[in-house]
Amino acid sequence: MRMRGTLGLQVLAGVLVAASLFPFAWMALSSIKTLRELYTVPPSWIPAAPTLSNYVKVLLESNIPRYFLNSVVIAAGATLIALVFAIPAAYGFARFNFRGKRFWQASILAGQMLPTAAIIVPLFIVLRYLGLLNTYAGLILVYMILTLPLCVWMLVGYLRAIPVELEEAAIIDGASRFVVLRRIVFPLALPGIVAVMVYSFVTAWNEFIFALCFALDSRVKTLPIGLAEFSTEFNTDWGAVMAASMIMTLPIVLMFLVMQRVFVNGLMSGATKG
Amino acid sequence: MISTPARGAAALRASAQGRRRPDFVARHHGPFFISPALLALIALIGYPLIYTAWLSVTDDRGNYVGFDNFNEILDDRVTALAIRNTIVYVGWSVFFQVLLGTAAAILLNQRFPGRGFVRSALLVPWIVPAIVAATTWAWMMHTEFGIVNYILVEAGAIAEPIGWLTNRDTVMPALIAVNVWKMFPFVALMVLAGLQAVPETLYEAARVDGANLWQEIRFVMLPQLRLVLASVTLILTIWGFNGITIIYTMTRGGPANRSLITPIQIFKQAFEFLRFGEAAALSVMLFAFLALLTLAYLRLFRAASED
Numbered sequence: 001m002r003m004r005g006t007l008g009l010q011v012l013a014g015v016l017v018a019a020s021l022f023p024f025a026w027m028a029l030s031s032i033k034t035l036r037e038l039y040t041v042p043p044s045w046i047p048a049a050p051t052l053s054n055y056v057k058v059l060l061e062s063n064i065p066r067y068f069l070n071s072v073v074i075a076a077g078a079t080l081i082a083l084v085f086a087i088p089a090a091y092g093f094a095r096f097n098f099r100g101k102r103f104w105q106a107s108i109l110a111g112q113m114l115p116t117a118a119i120i121v122p123l124f125i126v127l128r129y130l131g132l133l134n135t136y137a138g139l140i141l142v143y144m145i146l147t148l149p150l151c152v153w154m155l156v157g158y159l160r161a162i163p164v165e166l167e168e169a170a171i172i173d174g175a176s177r178f179v180v181l182r183r184i185v186f187p188l189a190l191p192g193i194v195a196v197m198v199y200s201f202v203t204a205w206n207e208f209i210f211a212l213c214f215a216l217d218s219r220v221k222t223l224p225i226g227l228a229e230f231s232t233e234f235n236t237d238w239g240a241v242m243a244a245s246m247i248m249t250l251p252i253v254l255m256f257l258v259m260q261r262v263f264v265n266g267l268m269s270g271a272t273k274g
Numbered sequence: 275m276i277s278t279p280a281r282g283a284a285a286l287r288a289s290a291q292g293r294r295r296p297d298f299v300a301r302h303h304g305p306f307f308i309s310p311a312l313l314a315l316i317a318l319i320g321y322p323l324i325y326t327a328w329l330s331v332t333d334d335r336g337n338y339v340g341f342d343n344f345n346e347i348l349d350d351r352v353t354a355l356a357i358r359n360t361i362v363y364v365g366w367s368v369f370f371q372v373l374l375g376t377a378a379a380i381l382l383n384q385r386f387p388g389r390g391f392v393r394s395a396l397l398v399p400w401i402v403p404a405i406v407a408a409t410t411w412a413w414m415m416h417t418e419f420g421i422v423n424y425i426l427v428e429a430g431a432i433a434e435p436i437g438w439l440t441n442r443d444t445v446m447p448a449l450i451a452v453n454v455w456k457m458f459p460f461v462a463l464m465v466l467a468g469l470q471a472v473p474e475t476l477y478e479a480a481r482v483d484g485a486n487l488w489q490e491i492r493f494v495m496l497p498q499l500r501l502v503l504a505s506v507t508l509i510l511t512i513w514g515f516n517g518i519t520i521i522y523t524m525t526r527g528g529p530a531n532r533s534l535i536t537p538i539q540i541f542k543q544a545f546e547f548l549r550f551g552e553a554a555a556l557s558v559m560l561f562a563f564l565a566l567l568t569l570a571y572l573r574l575f576r577a578a579s580e581d
Contacts, residue, residue: 009386016378017395020459024398026421027410043424085311092307101304104312106572111319113512113568117537118557121544122325145318152311177303206403208519213545224405228523238413245406256401 024249031055031242038238054243063218064244067226070215073136074222075204078143079197082151085144087193090155091181095164105156111149119145120213127214134217142210147200154199158192159185198259202252223248323561329554343555352531352539353556360535362446363453363521364514370454371510372503375461380491382462383469400459408523411452415439439525442532449521449533456520457513461506468502469495501577508571515564536560 030038032050058064092098093105123142124133132138166188167180175183186193208224215221221229227248230241333339347353382393399407414422415438423435438448472495480494496503518537521527527534527542534542536556544553 006386009381009384010388012381013386013388013392016381017392019455020395020398023407023410023414023455024402026414027406030413039419041419041424042428043419043421085314088307089311092304096304096307098304104308108315109572109575110568111315113509113516113564113571114319115516115537115557115560115564117516117518117540118561118564119319119322119326120541121329121550121553121557122322124544125329125550126322126325141318144314148311148315148318202401206405208405208522209541212522213541224403224519227405227409238416238419241409242413245409249402249406252401252403256397 027242027245027249030238031246033239035237035239054239055247057237057240058243058247062226062240062244063221063229064223064226064247066218067221067223068247070136070220071205071222074139074143074220075201077136077140078147078204079151079200081140082144082147082200083193083197085148086151086155086196087186087189088181089152090159091185093152093156094159095167108149108152111145112153114145116145116209120209123210124213133214134220136220139211139214139220139222142214143204143207146203146207150203151196151200154196155189155192158189158196161192162188195259198255202255205252326554326557326561329550330558333551339551343551344559347543347552347555350552352534355531356534356536356539359446359531359533360515360537363450363533363535364511366447366450367453367457367514368507368510370450371457371461372507374454375458375506376465376499376503378458378462379465379469380495382466396459396462398459399456400463402456404456404517404519405523407456408452408520411455412439412524415448440529442529445525445529445533449524452520452524453514453517457510461510464502464506465499468499472498501574505571505574508567508574512564512567512571515560515567 029045029047031054032052033044033047034049034051034053037044037048093101127133127138127142130138132141162185166184170180170184171177205222206224207222208228211222211225212228215225223244227241227244230237230244330343331338331340333342378396382389382396402410414420417423417435417437417440420435420438422438423432426432427435436444438444476494476498477490480490485493516537518535518541521533521535522538522541525533527538537560540553540556540560543549543556
């Protein structure tokens with residue numbers, strides 16, 4: 001393979017890593033500094049007196065724990081309901097040929113690029129009409145706009161990669177399509193489904209604009225709104241903001257680590273060779 | 275494994291058709307499986323879109339007013355400013371995202387110790403939630419206590435601290451920088467995948483001819499990456515026009531509307547000024563423009579998958 005000026009490459013790579021990680025590191029460092037230390041010039045690199053007081057403040061004296069719970073419920077709800085619709089749809093796209101298939105597939109792809117700003121007004125009116133503003137159900141429904149096209153699109157790829165022979169054998173043995181889907185396709189596609197779940201969950205977890213428009217009550221507000229609330233006040237408590245940012249980011253990072261392990265499990269190779 | 279004639283025939287047919295799935299079941303199965311999801315999407319997306327179109331030609335009481343809302347919003351001086359801001363923001367963001375992302379991908383395609391770690395680290399900006407990235411950068415760009423000003427002043431790059439997000443002339447470049455930082459890893463990922471599909475023989479041929487790294491990039495890599503770069507550019511553009519989170523969190527469109535982009539204007543028209551008709555008119559125009567870009571993307575996508 002190519003080996004050109006390894007040292008130069010490593011210097012460049014070092015710059016790249018520093019640029020990518022620095023804001024994250026600065027967030028972590030800021031979250032354990034005292035307010036006095038945060039507001040000193042020049043700023044200190046390493047906290048002189050590391051403290052967890054910012055975390056205590058966020059966890060005990062703010063709405064963040066409640067928002068965390070709301071985020072979990074809404075992101076999980078939007079993901080699970082989307083999967084119920086997406087798994088059969090992806091199976092239909094991956095396994096059958098029918099009229100209009102290309103058009104519908106393209107529509108799903110286009111659905112992922114929808115400008116959310118273009119539909120917030122009617123969504124607001126409809127949700128208000130249905131009494132779903134400031135409810136979990138309303139937000140879960142709205143988040144399916146993001147998660148459903150995404151889940152279908154990603155799952156089609158995973159299902160196509162599953163060899164069709166196992167299903168054919170089952171069908172010849174007299175199994176119905178639903179049994180095939182539940183007993184054969186679902187277990188084989190499980191690693192893919194988990195990956196899609198994580199991706200969809202993260203998308204809903206990070207979403208900001210829908211939450212800003214449709215969650216106006218602290219009973220349903222999500223974490224991104226909580227962060228924005230800290231920052232809007234005249235005198236921002238940056239220590240608390242950075243601690244809350246850490247609390248919001250860590251689950252996401254953990255999930256990506258878990259997902260990597262899911263990908264590594266080569267479940268497929270075992271199933272076809274047996 | 276027991277082999278029956280029927281199974282053998284099905285397997286034969288399947289392998290003859292390669293990846294295309296055989297028609298060994300009735301044709302109506304496909305629509306049956308996809309229809310629940312399609313109906314849900316039509317209700318969730320199709321209906322609001324039609325509703326937006328209807329709102330854009332009616333007043334608060336639901337009376338048809340023709341193009342009044344469009345005329346009103348287009349006459350607003352803020353609209354032209356927002357459109358210009360949007361083009362500047364998206365244009366420069368995409369340019370630097372693609373440039374930096376491609377450079378990072380070429381770097382990661384070389385072999386050097388620690389490459390795996392660099393690849394993982396590079397993903398961090400992309401994984402971090404946009405709102406967290408925006409908040410953290412807002413803190414880093416704080417005029418008095420921000421680390422950015424401190425580093426730049428110490429390095430002698432600037433004489434005194436700059437109010438990055440409060441100064442009319444620096445707010446846009448600052449926001450573009452954050453957006454570039456957030457999204458260049460995505461480009462790097464896509465381009466890296468494209469680079470790894472380039473046959474090794476092409477590099478060898480270039481090296482036999484005595485090509486240096488720059489010539490390799492220019493004559494081997496870039497031509498092979500054309501389709502990837504085109505689709506990445508388009509999708510980043512579409513996302514850029516949709517992007518509200520970073521700007522709304524850091525400046526809310528200020529100061530003096532200097533960072534107001536069209537999606538934020540829509541949000542403000544609707545939820546701050548409660549002018550749903552005008553917000554809808556603006557939405558329709560944004561949607562029409564993005565629909566054209568999306569159509570172009572679908573074309574490219576089809577070309578790519580048929581390659």
